[in-house]
Amino acid sequence: MLPPISFVGGGNMATAMIAGLSRLVLRPELAVAEPDPAKRATFTAQGVVATAENTQAVAAGKIIVLAVKPQSAATALPEIAAAWDSSKLLVSILAGTPTAKLEAALPSGARVVRAMPNTPLAIGQGMVGICPGKHAGSHELGLAEALFAPCGKVLRVADESRMDAITAVSGSGPAYFFRFAEALVDAAMALGFTRDEAILLIGQTGAGSWDYLQRSGFDAARLRQQVTSPGGTTAAALNVIDASAFTDLWVRALAAAEARGRELAKG
Known part of the structure; x- marks a missing residue:
């Protein structure tokens, strides 16, 4: 069973992860820090401890999931540090934020795992890349993998520089498929189909072809x-x-997506 898990930020990714974790037979204790009262009420109704205070949520957890927007990290990290102790593990889903930057904001020796999930996590079909920080090892990666497993599949990488490539392939990947679907629908409409007809034709062809591809062992x-x-x-x-x-x-x-990821990581 996973140890108590606290989320700093209750946005879409955190909501999906909480839903997945809540379905586990051995459900861990869950807490979330979220400033929106309406969202807090929703979490509370799901049996999650919801608070407006980051420090309170962090104090309650052993695995701390940093799930705020990047622009809110500068405020959240000092509050996480204030409630930190050496028994905790930080799992960050902040895009383009290296583990060294997170470690520098926390007490010395803090264990950090960086993760890059994608949006299908929201329906339990996500792909997540994870890598360890300086003080994290196989045990911490195992905890992070178990954290994401209810919502998708996980790939571990030892070299953090590979996270920019993961972002390029799977992090941004859903947008590529969505753009392809847009183009096919537009092309079908150019052949005289209505939008609804085009969506039916392309949608079912795409779903069936993808299932067929998966069942074939990906022999495209x-x-x-x-x-x-x-x-x-x-x-x-x-x-x-x-x-x-x-x-x-x-x-x-x-390659362009990977290069942009490296640029963003430099700040």
Whole structure:
């Protein structure tokens, strides 16, 4: 069973994580610091200890999840430090914030794990990358993995510099799929379908194809070849896509996202 968990910030990510943790058979003690009274009331109704004071929430937990917006971190970190003791672990989901910066704001030797979740965490289908800070090891990574497991899958990396790549691939990744869906719907409408018809066609094709891909062991090339008859309609479409250097486009896009992540981490 996980030790008591306290969230500093009760936004969308924290709400999803709390919902996932609440479904566990061995539910841990949960607390959250959230300034919005309406949100606090919702958490309280779910059996979560809700407070407006960061220090009070931190005092109650052994795993502290830093889930505020980046602009609120400067206020939250000193309050976390004020209630800190060596038994606690900080798990931060602040985008672009290195563990060294968080460690510097806390008492010496503080154990920190950095995490990069993505938005499908909200429906229990998230992907989360985690890495240890200077004073964290396999035990702390195990706790962080158990923290996120009810809401998705977790990838551990030992080198924190890889977190910018994780952000580029999975952190920002949902937006790529959403943008692709937008483009396909627009293209279907250009062929004369109504928006509702286009969403039905693209939505079900996407859902079915993704499930088929997962069940195949992610053998995308083989499945693509099965659909593509030489000289047929699929080949005609793929020829247009391939002529646009499609793979290179994604290589450049992900590299740009990774580079921007490094820039943001430098402040």
